[in-house]
Amino acid sequence: MSTEKKLKQTPSQTAGPYLHIGFLPKKVGINSSFSRELNNLILSEKTDGTRIEISGKIYDGNNEVLKDAIVEIWQVDSNGNYQSRLTKKNQYNKNFSNWGRTSCDFNTGLWKFNTIKPGIVQLNKSEILAPHIWLWIVARGINLGLYTCMYFSDENTHNRLDRNLKKLFNNSNLQSLFAVNVEKYKYEFNIHLQGNKETIFFDV
Amino acid sequence: MDFFDKNFHNSFYPIDKNIHPKSFFPDYKSSILRSPKKKFVSIDTIISDLYGNVLDKKDLGFLDNDLTRNFNKHNEPIGERIVVYGKLLDENSKPIPNSLIEIWQANSSGKYRHSGDTYKAPLDPNFGGWGRCLTDENGNYYFKTIKPGAYPWPNGGNNWRPAHIHFSIFGLSFLQRLVTQMYFEGDPLIAKCPIAQSINDKKALESLISKLDLNKSIHMDYIAYQFNIILRGDKSIPLEKSE
DSSP states (O other): OOOSOOOOOOOOOOOOTTTHHHHOGGGGTOOOSOSOOOSSOSBOTTOOSOEEEEEEOEEOTTSOBOSSOEEEEEOOOTTSOOOOTTSOGGGOOTTBOSEEEEEOOTTTOOEEEEEEOOOOEEOSSSOEEOSEEEEEEEOTTOSSOEEEEEEETTOHHHHHHBHHHHTTTTOTTGGGGEEEEEETTEEEOOEESSSTTOOOOEEO | OOHHHHHTBOOBOOOOTTTSOOSOOTTSGGGTTTSOOSOOEEOOBSOOBOOSOSOOGGGSOTTTTBTTTTTOSSSOOSSOEEEEEEEEEETTSOBOOSOEEEEEOOOTTSOOSSTTOOOSSOOOTTOOOEEEEEOOTTSEEEEEEEOOOOEEEOSSSSEEEOSEEEEEEOTTBGGGOEEEEEEETTOTTGGGOHHHHTOOOHHHHHTTEEEEOGGGOBTTTBEEEEOOEEEOOBOSOOOOOOO
16 A cells, blocks of 8 residues: 555535536527537437436425436446446447436426436345446535435345345435336436435445 | 456545535535435445546537637627636546546626526626536646636625636546535635635635646736646556456
């Protein structure tokens, strides 16, 4: 291990109320010279996997819906793979970016992604990660981006074997991590920033 | 650990809690109802890398990093023309190449091009306030823009935001994701701003204040400010690409 002095991390600051300008400029009418906005670009027609829609609302401590948040997701592809330093170039899934971004609707607060059902990750012979999607949330009033993780309520068998969920079986808010299957291929995942339904957030 | 286990192991130094602002900081009113109350759950098995697949070089417009020209309708935007540049590094002083950096800001009168901004100051028809770039192979980034103005904001008192530029930084991993704000050297409003002051550590706050750098100014045109950004470092020994 190196004994060199580490540099100090740059501190976070809130994204504030005007974050759409930076994250999704077309949403606030800024059409400048750029060619590709990073809005909901996670998949293409060629992507393998089961198409699903995930959506939800984010609630504050007064149970009011946030209408100004940005949500980003990270997930593996339908085979449980993603692109990392350890992935060989020829194993990259060119038709799936693992990452997506959207915003809450200005009127209803609803956020929504069209993506694919993530696969199971076989960590080793006996341990897995059940299908799951990571979410990262920023907004006015959020000083440090919040990480949470969405699991599927209709994946009980796999959820029981999930290495991360196993450690949370005693957490009274465990249910907050399960998206509800509202109709075929549609999942609802609501997030509560405070209160007795407070979502489990992660220190990653 | 076999291949998949390694691939899902979080090898980053933790988020430094002494440096980042607390979620709940009541002087900043919006944080009161939007800050989780429960302790965050630690986890170390996670998708960690996000390997250069968010945005390709070919997806960048050639004026994406020049805010003085990328919304230009007919004329130059009004205001002090500035270069904002710096290096993106991790805690191990290792430059982070090919990372997307997005910025957004108010115009020179302190007005954002956003339906939610009700400040009376005028919009500038030649300024959008959006930009982005990828860091080069040595972690350098570079923007040309207009120095943003200060502006009043609703926080229950006589509150003025110091001039600032918002930054969204990707790094090479989902775990390095950072949103922050860059301030300007010598601004007396920094000491009075609850958002800036939500950072408890004085040195950490200073690290958000860009430094005037006349050496990087462009003769008779742009004055320059330097702002370096440090993301979480990888504590594992750098892994050789297999084969």
